[in-house]
Amino acid sequence: MSTENGCSCALGLSSRPSTSHHKSAGQEASFSLRPLSGDLGVEVIGVDLKGGISSELHAQLQEVMHTRDLLLFRGQDLTPKDEDAFMRGFPHNEEAIASDKLSNFYFKDWRVPDHKLVAVQFSGLRLDNHFGVTSEEFNLSAKNRQAGISFKTLWHMDLAQNQVPPEWVSLYMLQKPQNGGDTLFASTVGAYERLTPDQKTFVDSLEVVNRRPDSFEGTFQIEETGTWTDDPVQASGRVDSESSRRFEYTQPFAIRDPYTGQKSLLYHTRFFHCFKGYSRAESRTIIEEVLLPAIAPEHTYRHEWQNGDFIAWSNRKIIHTSTDPEKYADEARLFHLVFLDSKQPLIPARA
Numbered sequence: 001m002s003t004e005n006g007c008s009c010a011l012g013l014s015s016r017p018s019t020s021h022h023k024s025a026g027q028e029a030s031f032s033l034r035p036l037s038g039d040l041g042v043e044v045i046g047v048d049l050k051g052g053i054s055s056e057l058h059a060q061l062q063e064v065m066h067t068r069d070l071l072l073f074r075g076q077d078l079t080p081k082d083e084d085a086f087m088r089g090f091p092h093n094e095e096a097i098a099s100d101k102l103s104n105f106y107f108k109d110w111r112v113p114d115h116k117l118v119a120v121q122f123s124g125l126r127l128d129n130h131f132g133v134t135s136e137e138f139n140l141s142a143k144n145r146q147a148g149i150s151f152k153t154l155w156h157m158d159l160a161q162n163q164v165p166p167e168w169v170s171l172y173m174l175q176k177p178q179n180g181g182d183t184l185f186a187s188t189v190g191a192y193e194r195l196t197p198d199q200k201t202f203v204d205s206l207e208v209v210n211r212r213p214d215s216f217e218g219t220f221q222i223e224e225t226g227t228w229t230d231d232p233v234q235a236s237g238r239v240d241s242e243s244s245r246r247f248e249y250t251q252p253f254a255i256r257d258p259y260t261g262q263k264s265l266l267y268h269t270r271f272f273h274c275f276k277g278y279s280r281a282e283s284r285t286i287i288e289e290v291l292l293p294a295i296a297p298e299h300t301y302r303h304e305w306q307n308g309d310f311i312a313w314s315n316r317k318i319i320h321t322s323t324d325p326e327k328y329a330d331e332a333r334l335f336h337l338v339f340l341d342s343k344q345p346l347i348p349a350r351a
């Protein structure tokens, strides 16, 4: 890949950790890149997102995003306006954002009034006019205990249950817990690329049946360690009885990235029911075969959050999960989340 000024930033899946320097003609911006893991991610060093960045610089960062799928910026001091501006630099669906019907439907009470794209996520503290959001103390672990459920981790893509899932998502950490709270990221491009040609052809033919309430969650799910668990308690606690939350529809499993042509796999533990035409047991075997290698420690990126870390990632190419939820269940935690609505329909890999 080369940028306008001809500098090379070829950071393929096999690149070893190294630093590349980027300079843009006519612009003072200069930044370096440090790959984070074999499969995905890059730390962008030397870019301050505060106050916005030029469209030229954003275009360069998008090029990097297309090959590494996750950008980490450390030590940022951002307002919701900065987060909003950076994320809207990616292709998006302005109408959907304005409608509050797709991604902005979630966390309605905790959206920054002037920048509804930004949802405030918090636990173990009260918000006193945090960028216009005020709320009584909310404690996720207490709420879960009350509901009789244990807080579990699960691998997922954000809003993969939507017909047009967000292409890009960001998380900005303002107050990290003292204990645990790391996030794991795994590339489903990597998962696809590790398959044999025959397996690729097979996977290209699969359709996912997403269905609630009887999805994988609660019956069995992939833990962060890569093992499968059965948890009937979780099942009884998390099954959603509201009919409005019930759904069933199919999606392609293998999808094509419109920017690079790369193929990736669409997956959300909470909504996956089975592959069309296959039993749940057969479906589980396929998921294990295809996704377990991708979430092996040597292929994942584990991010240990520091306050001021801003991460944006390709939501249709990466699955992610929280870790060790019991470790920080009673601690204060505060971060911002952006799900960027997309106009880009899913493209089946076989198309």
Ligand SMILES: [Fe+2]
Pocket: 156, 157, 158, 320
């Ligand atoms: Fe998520």
